[in-house]
Amino acid sequence: MKLSHWEWNSFFRxxxxxxxxxxxxxxxxxITLKRQDKxxxxxxxxxxxxxSGASTRNAGFACFGSVTELxxxxxxxxxxxxxxxxxxxxxxxxxxxxxLGDKQLGYEPLGAYELFKTEEAAVFEECSGQIADLNRKIxxxxxxxxxxxxxxxxxSALGFKGIQHLIFNQSEGQLNTGQMMAGxxxxxxxxxxxxxxxxxxxxxxxxxxxxxxQTTQGWSIDAKKVLVATNxxxxxxLPNLQVTPARNQVLITKPISGLAVKGCFHYDKxxxxxxxxxxxxxxxxxxxxxxxxxxxADFGMTENIQQHLKNLLHTRILPGKNIEVERWxxxxxxxxxxxxxxxxxxxxxxxxAVRLGGMGVAIGVxxxxxxxxxxxxx
Numbered sequence: 001m002k003l004s005h006w007e008w009n010s011f012f013r014x015x016x017x018x019x020x021x022x023x024x025x026x027x028x029x030x031i032t033l034k035r036q037d038k039x040x041x042x043x044x045x046x047x048x049x050x051x052s053g054a055s056t057r058n059a060g061f062a063c064f065g066s067v068t069e070l071x072x073x074x075x076x077x078x079x080x081x082x083x084x085x086x087x088x089x090x091x092x093x094x095x096x097x098x099x100l101g102d103k104q105l106g107y108e109p110l111g112a113y114e115l116f117k118t119e120e121a122a123v124f125e126e127c128s129g130q131i132a133d134l135n136r137k138i139x140x141x142x143x144x145x146x147x148x149x150x151x152x153x154x155x156s157a158l159g160f161k162g163i164q165h166l167i168f169n170q171s172e173g174q175l176n177t178g179q180m181m182a183g184x185x186x187x188x189x190x191x192x193x194x195x196x197x198x199x200x201x202x203x204x205x206x207x208x209x210x211x212x213x214q215t216t217q218g219w220s221i222d223a224k225k226v227l228v229a230t231n232x233x234x235x236x237x238l239p240n241l242q243v244t245p246a247r248n249q250v251l252i253t254k255p256i257s258g259l260a261v262k263g264c265f266h267y268d269k270x271x272x273x274x275x276x277x278x279x280x281x282x283x284x285x286x287x288x289x290x291x292x293x294x295x296x297a298d299f300g301m302t303e304n305i306q307q308h309l310k311n312l313l314h315t316r317i318l319p320g321k322n323i324e325v326e327r328w329x330x331x332x333x334x335x336x337x338x339x340x341x342x343x344x345x346x347x348x349x350x351x352x353a354v355r356l357g358g359m360g361v362a363i364g365v366x367x368x369x370x371x372x373x374x375x376x377x378x
Contacts (some may be wrong), residue, residue, distance in 0.1 A: 003219055009269065011196065015043050017375065018213060018223040020201050021236070022046035023055030025353050026229035026362055027184040027193075028099075028368025029375075031052055036376060042193050043223070045213075047200035053232050054360055056181050057331030059264075059273055059284055062096075062107065062173040064089035064362055066114045066266040067127045067148055070134060073339070079137075084338055087141045090171075092366035096180075099365060104183040106176030110263035113151065114270075116165040124165045128218055131167070138171075147171050159260055161319040174264050174275050175361070201237060201281040204228075206347050225349045227375050229368065232332035233297055236353045241342065241356045245297035246333040249305045250278060250284030253313070254324045261317070272309075274317060280326070281317065283309050299330050333358045341367045351375045 003012065017033060017203075019026045029363050030044050031133045062084055066074075073082045095106060116124040123354060131148045138147045151168040188195060203214040210224040226235065234243040256279050264275045272285040286308045287294035306328065313323060339357040346352055353371025356363060 001217060009193065009236075012043070012219075012221050014041055015221065015223040016040045017042045017225045017227065018201075018211070018221065019227045019229055020213075020232065021053070021229035021233075022185075022195055023051040023053055023229065023231065024096075024181070024184065024364030025180075025187050025231065025356070025368040025371065026227070027370040028365040029227050029353060030193045030368075031099075031184070031187055031191055031230060032369045033111065033376070034193055036372070038192075038339070043221075044188070044193060044195040045199040045201055045215075046195060046197045047216075049197055051181060052358075053230070054248075054331040054333055055364070056177055057250070057329055058177055058361060059275060060175045060177040060180075060277075060361065061264050061273060061275065061283055062093050062167075062175050062361055063112055063264060063266075064093065064172065064359075066112070066169070066270050067131065067134065067167050068114060068123065068269045069266075071127065071130060072253075072269065072347035077338075081340070083137055083141065086138065088366060089362035090141050092363040093361075093368070096361070096365045099187070100180065100183040104179055106179045107173055108175070109173040112169045112172035112264035112266065113154075114167045114169070114266045115160065115163050118164045120160055121164070124167075127167060128165075142171050144171050157260060159318065161316050163316065169310045172264060177361075181362075196303075204237065204350060205347055208252075211349050225375055226351070227371050228346075228350065228352045228354060229371065231334035231356050231360070233353050234334060235350070236297065238346065238352070241346070241352065242336045243334045243342065244295060244336055246287060246335050246358075247294045247296050247298070247300075247330050248284050248287055248333060248358075249294075249301055249309070249328065249330045250282065251309055251313075251325045251328050252282045253280045254326045255279045256281065256318070256321070256323060267312070272312065281313065283313055283317070285309075297332050299317075299332065301328050301330060307335070336339075341370075343367060343370050344365070345378060346375065348378060349377075 151166045160188040200216040211226045213221045232245040274283040
């Protein structure tokens with residue numbers, strides 16, 4: 001089907017910038033660009049009815065790193081690299097809160113716990129021995145003197161089974177992912193940014209005049225500049241970029257009477273995560289147990305992951321309780337050997353802002369802003 005004169009003239013004529021992807025990064029970039037120059041004609045192209053990927057499908061953790069994650073990162077990266085990324089995550093969370101406000105985000109500063117199983121005594125001892133040093137370094141980023149602390153006394157009150165130790169992070173929180181994206185969409189609308197859903201970009205080709213984008217509808221769209229904000233789906237468009245898709249599967253329970261669990265919880269080195277959503281439990285992860293299977297950009301559920309998460313729910317998190325699952329879903333992350341986002345020109349008029357490393361809530365707004373400024377700087 002060809003574009004009519006009216007369609008081309010109203011929606012695709014004289015585009016200054018096309019942003020591919022309407023998630024946290026894409027919308028933040030569009031808002032930043034429009035606020036830099038109100039005259040810019042910006043189109044955000046989104047292949048889904050809602051933002052596809054992880055922006056509306058994550059757990060809503062406002063987090064920047066558990067103790068085991070940080071210590072594992074320090075084994076593979078320099079101290080400067082690790083704490084520079086922590087700083088980006090912290091700064092990104094503050095930018096998100098400033099942009100939307102805590103009420104719109106449904107932000108709750110309930111903190112976050114890392115759980116250690118009874119058989120993980122050696123891991124816990126290593127972590128507890130590093131808390132003072134981590135607190136000192138993180139205090140220079142957050143201003144909080146005592147970010148991490150041991151809270152073993154809370155294990156029994158929370159009702160967990162087979163968990164012996166807890167490390168609490170007072171500086172983390174949780175938010176409502178749906179409200180977050182609705183807020184970003186509303187700001188984009190108020191700024192006069194055009195967003196078209198169901199518009200999937202298949203191919204980019206740059207020439208002296210700018211960038212030509214080919215869509216699945218068979219249309220050709222021209223723009224002066226393009227920002228790619230497709231995260232876990234980046235290889236579909238840019239196969240040579242080092243962004244690997246990773247699927248996370250998630251459940252949410254029906255309401256639970258007298259639920260004592262409040263806040264965010266990291267388990268199994270962060271590969272499993274859960275939190276309360278009011279009086280429900282949201283639980284997700286486990287992709288590390290079936291890494292090859294979950295290295296995919298395809299949505300869907302699998303029996304092995306579902307069974308693993310249900311077992312954790314019934315045997316460790318809420319043992320002995322009759323808990324029913326209300327809904328399952330999956331989201332697609334963009335990961336790589338490095339956790340630092342790829343924000344750079346891949347050609348004179350095309351910039352990427354991808355590879356959020358499972359920390360899209362924390363660094364999405366900042367990544368979008370940096371991608372926008374990189375696009376304008378050239």
